[in-house]
Amino acid sequence: MRMMLLTAGTRGDVEPFAALARLATSRGHEVRLALPDDAPAPEGVETVALGLDVQRVLRPAGRTPWALAHHLRAEVRPAMRRMFAAAVRETVAFGPDVVVHHPLVLSAPMVADSLAVPRVLVEFAPVATPSERFPAAGGPTATRDLGAHNRSTYAVPRTVARFFDADVARAAAELPDGRRPARRSPSRATLMAVSPELLPRPDDWPERVHQTGAWYDEAGTASPDRVVSAFLTGRPYVVASFGSMARGDAAARGGAVVSAARAHGLRVLLVTGWGGLALPPECHGPDVLAVRSAPFDAVLPGASLAVHHGGAGTSHAVARAGVPAVVVPVTADQPFWAAQLHRQGMAAAPIPLRRLSASTLVPAMRDASSRRVRATDVGRIMRREHGVQRALDVLESL
Template sequence: MLLTSGSRGDVEPFAALARYASDHGHEVRLGVPDSSGVDLSGLDTVSLEVDFHRLVQAHGISPWTAVRHFRTEVGPGMRRMLAAAVRETLAFAPDLVVHHPKVLTAPAVAQSLGVPHVLVEAVPVLTPTRQFPAPGVVNRDLGRFNRLTYQAVRGAERMFRRDIDRACAQLPGGRTATVPAPAATLLPISPQLLPRPVDWPASVHLTGSWHSDAPVPELDTPVREFLQGGRYLVATFGSMASGDPLARGRAVVESARAHGLRALLLTGWGGLALPDELRSDDVLTVPALPLDAALPGAELAVHHGGAGTVHAVARAGVPHVVVPFLADQPFWGRQLHGLGLAAAPIPKRKLTAERLSAAIDDALGCHSAAERAGREIRTEHGLQTALSVLESC
């Protein structure tokens, strides 16, 4: 049983693992949020009864907004998701439960079934290390105090304890006071982007990214012609929908034109838009595209720094300009810059055409390093490594 929750970047790796495990003889069921935008065709899926797309469209992605709407939207959504995860896992009766950190009821239902559970950290937020602070908690290195920052992330379970208990009332015997630690922890992250910390335990596996090797879908003719029409950059902010999307679109287009580049804008969940007065043949806007199809010919990518987008851009061998919004995104921006794969990140509130133009200059100088990293990432076998770990649990 695979259980994930969140936006597209949280669902895509699990969908890739579900397909790979199924292709290798395993019976797999995938519990997912609604309206993720991920291709789930051919997979055995069940709904976890929460729609993060709708929450973002209605309320944005600000943590303060989430707090304001906790009682009416966020809290009820989490309650439905936690209960659905228990119900669907009991119905499937799997030999192994593999879960996203947000699915806080997964360890208890696995224990009730007498089977192991495996934690998946798409972002390294739960396994403490001295090497860096917990992404999304602190945005600067605290040295020997870095390990303490991971305690804040673990506070989520305390925050939702009542909801977890209510969901686990479905379990025969209810929820026990303690649950076993994960049999393993998997991080679908490339060591090219995050060298393994020396103080991680042996049960934590940095597998490489989980990426489907299925053929890239055929692109529509207008998109294909645009990609073949000269040098271009790709800009996407994924599910990030706060702030002024028109201002961001203006900054991207004006800075691209200053470098003689055309701009492919992927508008996503509404975080990027094109002002009418900037419309021209050198700009193409589409809601979404497979990044594996759009990126390989690009000069660089401007993006929010979500883990899935970070890996897609890096796998294509393309330099980054990261405009982080929240959570783990500042971490990835700093990490990529430190590795020489990206310009210094630009906080979203400081994004201007002038700053972005300077960052594009810096990013274009990262081309050789990005190409080298991309070649290495494309040789990784993250799904194979992950499945090998799961089969040994």
């Protein structure tokens, strides 16, 4: 089978698709993976770039309404327009048997319909598949159960998508006949790459929704470098990461984590990412190591605690490792996952970003530590889910 995989977003959106691409390639399928320009190309997989620099899109020059409006006009819209067109162009050039895509790749339905091939949607959080059991992740009410009104919250992501409808229409110029199909076909299947341990399957999802569990590379865990490996052999430590969430004062956040960890006698592996955390000079010491990145599957299993922003990929990686957490959500689906981890007994109550300090982290770390048994049990179950294998089984059944 010729599979066209289209993804956009940060590390948590790219690495699962890379894992699927590697597994599909190993099973003899022809795979092409389209991904953002600033994402590292996975080894052994044919890749193409989508003309999208995610770091630039996520980093407006200011937080005022004027600055955000300017950023939307000058950076976000042009980047999305390039991505939509590239997704169509590369898919047409590849001639796939199936198109598998991230919800952000809004031009994927159009090109699949034009080529008359099945389309499969991938969700890392429930944003496109409505349910009355919980609200849409990423919406303004993502942490509140609205009962019968939960289903209406899924209109928010659809409304945001319509904002880019003209840009999707422009991408039709890349289709073989240059025209957008008159009718949009529904996806043949939805792959919900979410663990039922974090989000139990609701009874109102249709049968075409396959909850596979999280996708990660099961071929082996990357080893950290020598400096990180040496750090991991010492006393108990906390892993802290805010991923690409560079909003606000990264040094103040890093200082709060280090101070709170020291109050509990814990060392800190500070994963700075795209600037989500930074180590202030006054917090330097042999009990702290700051690195830009580290393989989570290698550094998390030995950690006593994790402090993170609640992205879908990070939330699943921490839970899979069996590590209790303190979650400080920033945006998008992060408040949803922060609330879910707390409800499922694996994390302390979420700390709003504006309230993050050593004084709020100290009791939250104590609370998280009390949840170690539950986190260990959940991690043991999640490591048996084999989500990426189940996802490929679904694709092959098409």
